[in-house]
Amino acid sequence: MTILVTGASGFVGSAVVRKLLAEDESVRVLVRATSDRRNIEKLPIEVVEGDLTDTKSIARAVSGCQAIFHVAADYRLWVRDPSVLYRNNVQGTKDLMRIAMSAGVARIIYTSSVATLGLNKDGSSADEDTPVALTDMIGHYKRSKFLAEEEVRQMIQKEGLLAVIVNPSTPIGPRDIKPTPTGRMVVDAAAGRMPAYVDTGLNLVHVDDVAAGHVLAYKKGKIGQRYILGGVNLTLREILIKIAEITRRRAPVIRLPQNLLFPLAYISEAWATLTNGNEPRITVDGLKMSKKLMFFSSEKAKRELGYQFQSVEQALSDAIEWFRVNDYLR
Secondary structure, eight states: OEEEEETTTSHHHHHHHHHHHHTTOEEEEEEOTTOOOGGGTTOSOEEEEOOTTOHHHHHHHHTTOSEEEEOOOOOOSOOSOTHHHHIIIIIHHHHHHHHHHHHTOSEEEEEOOGGGSOOOTTOOOBOTTSOOOGGGOOHHHHHHHHHHHHHHHHHHHHHOOOEEEEEEOEEESTTOOSOOHHHHHHHHHHTTOOOEEOSOEEEEEEHHHHHHHHHHHHHHOOTTOEEEEOOEEEEHHHHHHHHHHHHTOOOOOEEOOHHHHHHHHHHHHHHHHHHTOOOOSSOHHHHHHHTSBOOBOOHHHHHHHOOOOOOHHHHHHHHHHHHHHTTOOO
């Protein structure tokens, strides 16, 4: 049996590929011609070049597959042209699902995000049923992921799409080559380049546990259900203290109010727009998100899938060691 994985060269996708190979599955991947393939080099997989904006390449990748792990997503909190996010995350997902149905794919694991979920105003852990609406989504990335998940849910309910949804929280660990926004924070803190912090909170989880959760959802998940694949809820201050303990550095003690940083974020975005540059390290949407505690519970995944996760200390240690070995901490 052949399983297709999209987004396989990325952080979470490559971990999913490795987990499937460990389960002796036959894996095919869909990757762009321009993708950095270091995460999947020398793995015993079949590679199909293409992307989610090219339906012909999607059809080639899907042909003959019995299952699909749709992990690919355009994860940027800032982009000059937001339509790109919707084209990749929403339309790309919709096209893949329709092609999969036409091809008779028996099971699909769709990787959404906790970004699409509701949050509790009191800061307590949210779950899969916490109320949420599109108007709650901050920024184009979150809106695009929310709309993509809604497309999948509607196709499950109305068209019989055989899909299970997983919502990873904030993964950290090895092979974060880009790195992700959270990975950049870990790098800066581990390298001693983070003198201050803002008051926010995240749910951290080892990327390998997220990958294992994907496979558990494939084996045990119920069609139409969503499962949070998370770990431990921590404030940013607590995260930085743990990183300081691992690296034997001093944790930052200066707490900056978010409102003080908004002018810098606007300037950074304007400069990136003018110079056609990369995503700024500080963004307006990122600051807005940081005003909310992104705390979640994975109890449903534990109960129904047998999902487990490692300690946050292990996740941070593995991430920092990978960044160190690969010269990110200079």
